[in-house]
Amino acid sequence: MTISYNWLCDYLPVKPTPEELSVILTRIGLEVESLEKFESVKGSLEGLVIGEVLTAVPHPNADKLKLTTVNIGAAEPLHIVCGAPNVAAGQKVVVAPIGVTIYPASGEPLTMKKAKIRGEESHGMICAEDEIGLGSSHAGILVLDPSLTPGTPAREIFKPFEDWVYEIGLTPNRMDAMSHLGVAKDVCAYLNNTANTLENKAKIPALAALPEAKDRYDISVSIENTTACPRYAGITLSGVKVGPSPEWLTHRLQAIGIRSINNVVDITNFILHETGQPLHAFDADTIKGRKVIVKNLPQNTLFTTLDEKERKLDAADLVICNADSEPMALAGVFGGLHTGVSDTTTNIFLESACFAAASIRPTSFRHGLRTDAAARFEKGVDISGTVYVLQRAAALICELAGGQAASGIVDIYPQPKPAVEVETSWNYIQKLSGKAYPADKIERILTSLGFTFISKTEERFRVAVPFSKPDISIPADIVEEVMRIDGLDNIDIPTQITITPSPASRPDKEKIREKVANYLASNGFNEIFTNSITNSKYYTPEVLATTVRMINSLTEELDIMRPSMLETGLESVAHNLNRRNDNLLFFEFGNTYAVTGEHQYEETAHLSLYLTGQKVTESWLHKAAPVDFYFLKGYVQNILQLLGIKGLQYKEGEQNTWEIVVKNKSVVTLGAVDNAKLKQFDIKQAVWFADFNWLNLLSLLQKTESFYKEIPKFPSVRRDLALILDKQVKYAAVEAAAKQVKSPLLQDLNLFDVFESEKLGANKKSYAVSFTFQDAQKTLTDKEIDAVMEKLIKTFQAQLQAEIRK
Structure with missing residues (x-):
């Protein structure tokens, strides 16, 4: 929010220096991010x-x-x-x-x-x-x-114009400070608090009587959608001469970065930044039937806006129409090309209205029109000031553009809005703020801000909230107002803090995440962060059927919440490959989203790995070695081992992917990215992808302290076995069969050779597998080991139809 020092001082009872005013604004929660001098020359x-x-x-x-x-x-x-x-x-x-x-x-x-x-x-x-x-x-x-x-x-x-300009970092809830008058009221409240008085009040501009035109030019108003437009006021001014603005008005607008257009448009901009109320001026002669209707039009109705673009209206867009239901403006957002004020305009219909934030914000984003008016309406405007602002603007147009009132003020306000009332206790303010404010100070601050006391006792009080503060609705909001006007820097910082430590949950999710991230980073991986909003064009209709769609998408390309981690990661891979960064090891923590039912949604946490390029670059010592499945699998297994997860089961999936399951929970899916998907991102080299279901992974972690055991004193024994199997039998089947023997002596098995030859028989291959045996209590005998090996051989023969090579 940009505020002019000279302009602001017009409404203040005193004139502090620019530096003093900067300190005051920051103290009352209107943080001054910059203070710069403005010079017209x-x-x-x-x-x-x-x-x-x-x-x-x-x-x-x-x-x-x-x-x-x-x-x-x-x-x-x-x-x-x-x-x-x-x-x-x-x-x-x-x-x-x-x-x-x-x-x-x-x-x-x-x-x-x-x-x-x-x-x-x-x-x-x-x-x-x-x-x-x-x-x-x-x-x-x-x-x-x-x-x-x-x-x-x-x-x-x-006499060159000079001014000081403040850039204020407003929080989104501070609609009341989005104008010079709103800021002035806060400054006056601060001055009253420091002087223990109620005498400092903002100088609200007085309303001048409007000169009346000889001929009437009445334009009627009707509101069909009173939810989206609870109040609408307007007046017709005739005999207007559109032309350059006076120097003072031009300088006021230039100081806050607004270019002067003509006197009528400049006045509406001036009033917007003076009061926070947006206005719109129509060329009255273009309003067919001399009637204004506030309504919604059918889906895809065509409308040409002031920027000369033809737009298709949504059925939810609130529109200002004429008697023929033709659109003249997007309510509270943007005007129409054919009804705007031009150099030849002589009769004006001036609009001052209150439009609901729930209507304005979607329309603004839907059409990509982020205007000053929309920014105010979507935060809420002061509905009680609608007519005052209209009279103020009309008086300025009559004064600076020679206009005359050709109609009375039309004010359509079917259901007057009651003031919000908030009740709290004096003690609650102390409890929440940490400071014991005297009751008279609280009352003085709130009264200075426009609150009205409805009732008060020694314990409690009830106030009516001014319409200019639509963000205030609960007792905590009242505490915030008192604290900022008294000064947040006046809150004493205690020298001692008493806390009760809470036991950390096990497993500690953040520590686990950091542990894995550190492991990957130390092995050459780079962490990436991609947008959880992505492009629906990446996905098939089957996937999109359960995808969360954006109601108000920022662009056509970002219209859904991602249903998988792969596509957004491939965007980063493609970005790097296009810049000759060919060897990539990426990891990312992120979430995916899905629709599980009507108004029911699911958010799933993931850890994803993306590998492409060379795992070993070429040199005089060895040739280049590309990333492959086993390189990816090694990192996946190391992560699981790092977290102490055992009992891995491998299941072959679709399109050359594998799934790792632990205790019937899917933990990881890994494999090569499909060529069709790579082509979608114009990637011309293989990419390997692993996707961890992070929630399932966390659920498998132990919830107790780490435990230790003594290293066995007795030696281990290795036995090798060569199994002739059908080619389609995977090594995972050998592991699964071995585990079914359930011998406590069998500590490990390892595949150390694969041999294929016609000598073995048609469609046959040989696995050479080593078995490691150990007993922590004694040295094993050959008889004990032979007994286990015999069980293993019988299991392989029965389940896998294996032959034992001699």
């Missing part, structure tokens, strides 16, 4: 003086230059070399003496120095208007009124 003509040209003769060494002597009110005239074709003796001009800095309309500032031009000394400069920022002409020097006195500061003649 850069440099404000500082140091420039009025001079009188005494003589002007040709330069002896240059045809286009002249030697002048100029009286600037000093003891001796200045000798200045001037190249302007129109310089002549007797002229009153603007002079920049030595040491003065000038600020041209374009280009860098220039500081005057003593110079020698073609052999002649020059002690300053006679200025053209573009050279000092007063205009764009460079045809010659600026010739002034002959009656001016030499030596007079130029700033006294031209």
Whole structure:
């Protein structure tokens, strides 16, 4: 929010310095992020003086230059070399003496120095208007009124406008401070609190009587959707002359970064930033049937807005229509091309209304129109000030544009809104704020802010909230108002804090996440963060059937909540590959979203790994080795081992993917990304992807302290076995069969060779598997080991039809 110092001071009973006001604003919760000086003329003509040209003769060494002597009110005239074709003796001009800095309309500032031009000394400069920022002409020097006195500061003649501009970081709930008057009321409340008085009040501009036109020009108003538009007021002004705004109005708007357009539009902008109430001016002659209807139109109704774009309206868009139900404006958001005020407009219908935030915000986002008016309506405006603001704007239009009231004020307010009432206790304010405020201080602060006390006792009080503060509805809001006006820096910080530590939950989710992230980062992975809002074009209709769609999407490409982690991760992979960053190890913690029923949604946490490129780059020592499934599987297993998860079961999935299941819970899905998916992102190299179901993973972690056991004293024994199996039998089946033997002596098994040959038989292969046995209590005997090996062999033969190679 941008606030002008001079403008704000118009409403204050006192005028603090810009620095003092900056401190006050920050103390009352309106944090000043920057304070910058505004100048309508850069440099404000500082140091420039009025001079009188005494003589002007040709330069002896240059045809286009002249030697002048100029009286600037000093003891001796200045000798200045001037190249302007129109310089002549007797002229009153603007002079920049030595040491003065000038600020041209374009280009860098220039500081005057003593110079020698073609052999002649020059002690300053006679200025053209573009050279000092007063205009764009460079045809010659600026010739002034002959009656001016030499030596007079130029700033006294031209009176450049100066101001200080505050950039305030407003929190989203502070709609009441989105105007100069709103900020002024807060400042007055602060002044009252520090002076223990109620005398400081914001200077609300008085309403002037409107001149009446001879001929009536009545325009009727009706509201069909009173929920979206609870109040609508308007007035017709005739005889308006659209033209440039007066200098004071132009400067007010320029200071806060608004370009002057014409007097009517400038007045509506001025009132918006003065009061916080948006206005809209229609060319009254374009309103068919002299009737304004506030309603919704059918889906896909065409409407051309002021920016000359034809838009398709949504059935939920609130529209200002004429008697033929033709749209004239998107209510509270943007005007129409054919009903806006132009240079030829003479009759105006001025609108001041209150539109519901729930209607304005979706329309604004739906059409991509983020206007100042929409920003205010979507936070709520002061419904009680609708007519006052209309009268204030109408008076200014009559004063500055020659308008006359051609109708009375039409005010449609079918269901007057009652004031919100909040009840709380004096003790509650102390309890929540940590400070014992006297009751009279609380009452003074709230009264200064516009609250009305309905009742009060020694224990409790009840107040009516001003309509300008739609964010206040609960006792905690009242405490906030008291604290910020008294000053948040006035809250004592206790020297001691008493706390009761709460036991940490097990497993500690944050520690587990950090542990895994540290492991991956230490192994060369980079963490990425991708947008949880993504493009529906990435997914099939089957997936989209259970996808969460955005009601008000920011762009056409970001219209759904992601149903899987893969696609947003591939966007990052593609981004890097397109910039020749070909070897990538990424990991990401994120959530996916799904619809599980009517108004029921599911959010699932994930850890995802993305691998592509070379795991070993080429060198003189070895060839390049690309990332493969086993490289990915190694990291997946290491993560699970790091977290102490055992009993992994591998299940083959679709499209060359595998699923790891633990205790009937799916923990990880891993494998190669499908070529069709890679083509969708224009990725031309293999990408490997692992997706951990993070919630399932956490649920499997132990909830007790880590435990330790002694390293066995007795040696382990290894036995090898070669199994001839059908080619389609996976090693996972061998592991599963071995575990069914359930021998406490079998500690580990490992596949160390795979052999395929026609000598083994058609469609046969050989697995060479090592088995490790150990007993923590004694040394194993061959008889004990042979007994277990015999059980293993029988199990392999029975379940896998395995043959044992001799």
